[in-house]
Amino acid sequence: MGNLESIRYFTPELIIVVFAILVILFDLVSRGQSSNGTAYLSLFGLLCATIAVLVVGNVNQSLFFGMVRIDGFATFFKIIILIATAVTIIFSMVSNELDPKAQGEYYALLIAINLGMFLMASSANILIAYLSLETVSLTSYILAGFLTRNPRSSEAAFKYIIYGAVASGTMLFGLSLVFGMTGTTSIVQIGQQLPEIASSYPTAVLVSIIFIFAGVGYKIASVPFHMWSPDVYEGAPIPVTAFLSVASKAAGFALFIRLFYFSFGATNVNWTMLLSVVSALTMTFGNLAALPQQNVKRLLAYSSIAHGGYLLMGVVLLSGDGIKAVLFYLIIYMFMNLGAFFVVILVAKEVGSENIDGYKGLISRAPFVAVAMVIFLFSLTGMPPLAGFAGKWVLFAAVVEKKLYWLAIVGVLNSVVSLYYYIRIVKAMLFDPSEDAETLSFSRGSMALLMAFVVPTILLGIYWKPYDFLKDLPLDRFIG
Amino acid sequence: MSNITLEHYLLISSILFTLGVFAVLTRRNAITILMGIELMLNSCNINFIAFSRFVKSPTTVGAGEVSLAIEGQIMALFVIVLAAAEAAVFLAIILSIYREFNSISPDETNTLKG
Numbered sequence: 001m002g003n004l005e006s007i008r009y010f011t012p013e014l015i016i017v018v019f020a021i022l023v024i025l026f027d028l029v030s031r032g033q034s035s036n037g038t039a040y041l042s043l044f045g046l047l048c049a050t051i052a053v054l055v056v057g058n059v060n061q062s063l064f065f066g067m068v069r070i071d072g073f074a075t076f077f078k079i080i081i082l083i084a085t086a087v088t089i090i091f092s093m094v095s096n097e098l099d100p101k102a103q104g105e106y107y108a109l110l111i112a113i114n115l116g117m118f119l120m121a122s123s124a125n126i127l128i129a130y131l132s133l134e135t136v137s138l139t140s141y142i143l144a145g146f147l148t149r150n151p152r153s154s155e156a157a158f159k160y161i162i163y164g165a166v167a168s169g170t171m172l173f174g175l176s177l178v179f180g181m182t183g184t185t186s187i188v189q190i191g192q193q194l195p196e197i198a199s200s201y202p203t204a205v206l207v208s209i210i211f212i213f214a215g216v217g218y219k220i221a222s223v224p225f226h227m228w229s230p231d232v233y234e235g236a237p238i239p240v241t242a243f244l245s246v247a248s249k250a251a252g253f254a255l256f257i258r259l260f261y262f263s264f265g266a267t268n269v270n271w272t273m274l275l276s277v278v279s280a281l282t283m284t285f286g287n288l289a290a291l292p293q294q295n296v297k298r299l300l301a302y303s304s305i306a307h308g309g310y311l312l313m314g315v316v317l318l319s320g321d322g323i324k325a326v327l328f329y330l331i332i333y334m335f336m337n338l339g340a341f342f343v344v345i346l347v348a349k350e351v352g353s354e355n356i357d358g359y360k361g362l363i364s365r366a367p368f369v370a371v372a373m374v375i376f377l378f379s380l381t382g383m384p385p386l387a388g389f390a391g392k393w394v395l396f397a398a399v400v401e402k403k404l405y406w407l408a409i410v411g412v413l414n415s416v417v418s419l420y421y422y423i424r425i426v427k428a429m430l431f432d433p434s435e436d437a438e439t440l441s442f443s444r445g446s447m448a449l450l451m452a453f454v455v456p457t458i459l460l461g462i463y464w465k466p467y468d469f470l471k472d473l474p475l476d477r478f479i480g
Numbered sequence: 481m482s483n484i485t486l487e488h489y490l491l492i493s494s495i496l497f498t499l500g501v502f503a504v505l506t507r508r509n510a511i512t513i514l515m516g517i518e519l520m521l522n523s524c525n526i527n528f529i530a531f532s533r534f535v536k537s538p539t540t541v542g543a544g545e546v547s548l549a550i551e552g553q554i555m556a557l558f559v560i561v562l563a564a565a566e567a568a569v570f571l572a573i574i575l576s577i578y579r580e581f582n583s584i585s586p587d588e589t590n591t592l593k594g
Contacts, residue, residue: 126555127551127554127555127558130555130558130559130562131558131562134562134565134566138565138566138569141569141573142569142572145573145576148576148579150580151580151581151591152591152592154573154576154577154579154580154581154589155577155580155581155589155590155591155592156592157573157576158510158573158574158577158586158589159586159592161566161569161570161573162504162510162513162586165517165566165570166501166504166517166520169500169517169520169521169524170501170520172520172521172524172559173497173520173523173524173527175524175555176524176527176528176531176555177527179527179528179531179535179551179552179555180527180530180531180535183531183535183536183549184551185551185555230592231592231593234592235592
């Protein structure tokens with residue numbers, strides 16, 4: 001489709017650009033007044049973008065002469081990313097970490113990063129894939145280091161950008177080799193030509209695809225490109241950590257599936273084997289490294305590496321069922337992980353601690369928050385009847401169907417290991433006496449938001465209809 | 481005198497890329513690390529430009545001696561812009577690191593561990 005006709009289908013992205021600029025302008029005009037005006041304007045912008053995404057809907061179209069693909073797959077990820085961003089904006093309003101004077105820039109960046117993530121989810125050309133990945137990365141570096149007067153935040157940004165720049169440079173080198181072998185930058189055309197080339201030059205194809213995996217693997221924090229993630233998650237402001245662990249990871253998986261499902265999966269290299277080893281290593285590393293952690297943010301960082309491993313399990317199958325299981329798990333992961341991070345924000349704000357010790361006796365000080373945290377943590381472990389169980393069940397079922405029994409066993413064993421470190425927080429909250437008996441009071445809005453995470457975390461564990469809906473979608477209409 | 485072939489360009493770009501990775505891994509100064517990263521990106525540019533000259537593709541412009549697969553050139557242009565953006569963000573982060581730690585060595589700015 002040509003440029004002019006494409007614009008109609010590109011409205012969500014355009015709305016995001018307009019609102020990113022509007023937020024900056026609004027911030028300039030209203031300088032000095034400490035209100036949440038910019039945050040509300042950003043939320044309104046995201047609402048408009050969501051409506052635009054739904055109005056454009058599930059069409060199968062190639063936009064801008066095959067640069068961008070718009071299909072159900074992209075729409076799904078756009079909605080996930082929009083929800084995660086909106087929640088992050090509300091988190092930032094609740095949390096008192098941010099300098100009120102810099103809020104305009106912060107919200108403008110949070111909106112602008114959506115543009116990159118949208119394009120990651122819908123890229124059909126390696127040029128767009130690389131540009132969108134870099135857009136997201138550059139913005140995340142700034143967001144991670146946003147607390148300029150906090151050494152930990154600056155250090156997080158510093159480590160993030162060194163790892164990120166090397167990873168994306170490596171990916172670009174791989175992309176250039178793939179371009180050289182196929183003479184095209186379209187992902188689908190590369191996929192048509194690559195199998196033939198791979199049969200005559202297997203090493204060249206293998207090396208370039210591993211190089212490309214460095215870039216995407218770094219975005220989803222998979223072993224061996226995970227090293228940045230604990231440090232960045234610990235140092236960054238908590239709302240940004242929550243955002244990176246959900247939205248950034250989701251966008252990374254979208255790009256990963258686009259690249260491997262359409263292009264590289266078809267080559268005669270045994271990707272399923274290679275990637276399932278990566279997946280097993282990722283979850284094992286994440287879970288083992290989480291065991292001794294005292295800082296809850298860092299613990300959740302390792303836990304999100306482990307969840308990246310579980311998600312990777314669905315991707316490695318390179319099948320429709322696997323992809324649908326990944327999408328279903330991503331919905332659930334979004335609710336339970338954002339919920340857990342919201343509790344971390346509330347506790348950090350009221351108790352002033354990010355360590356497990358700060359959670360001691362939370363059940364008597366703030367019963368509802370403690371119970372909600374127990375639900376999130378058990379759901380992250382994958383205990384029935386919570387949503388995490390449903391997500392893992394679907395993932396493991398897809399893996400077993402492909403006869404990758406060892407991978408399923410590794411996954412189950414990992415879930416057992418993960419129970420240990422989640423339980424440590426639960427134990428501190430429920431059984432350890434607190435030094436401070438004073439009850440904590442939270443605003444009504446915060447409690448309502450917490451409820452909005454608790455309900456889907458319980459509901460999706462009992463009510464699996466959304467998965468049946470996903471399962472019945474014909475794949476070629478959904479992604480293609 | 482023999483002609484310059486694709487292999488020559490690929491050799492140069494591979495050497496540049498390796499040097500870039502080497503600089504990132506061994507240097508103890510953030511500015512030199514940034515230079516290493518720029519080397520990596522520019523080696524990719526050489527690849528793209530060389531391939532666009534030597535590879536035949538459906539979108540090839542021109543014929544014979546002066547044919548070009550134009551996507552490679554476009555990729556290189558975008559990468560140059562991105563490298564500039566990345567350098568800007570990197571330098572800003574280096575500034576804030578220097579203010580907090582009085583050093584721009586990754587070894588001395590290592591408080592987050594575990």
